Amino acid sequence: MKRQSDERSFKDPVCGMEVSHKTAVDQFLYQGKTYYFCAGSCREAFEAEPEKYLRHHRQHGMKPG
Ligand SMILES: [Zn+2]
Numbered sequence: 001m002k003r004q005s006d007e008r009s010f011k012d013p014v015c016g017m018e019v020s021h022k023t024a025v026d027q028f029l030y031q032g033k034t035y036y037f038c039a040g041s042c043r044e045a046f047e048a049e050p051e052k053y054l055r056h057h058r059q060h061g062m063k064p065g
Pocket residue numbers: 012014015016017037038039042
């Protein structure tokens with residue numbers, strides 16, 4: 001028996017929805033990492049401002065404003 005481990009889910013960084021290889025409508029490669037999106041419009045939003053949606057990678061000592 002084989003287990004299909006290929007159906008991991010990913011989080012759409014734009015809207016927060018969970019998508020998988022099968023349900024993802026669009027994908028985008030950014031800094032060597034592939035991001036999956038529930039819709040083309042989410043991918044476009046990410047493509048326009050990737051940093052806006054990847055805030056969790058905060059740099060030390062950097063405060064906005
Ligand atoms: Zn989305």
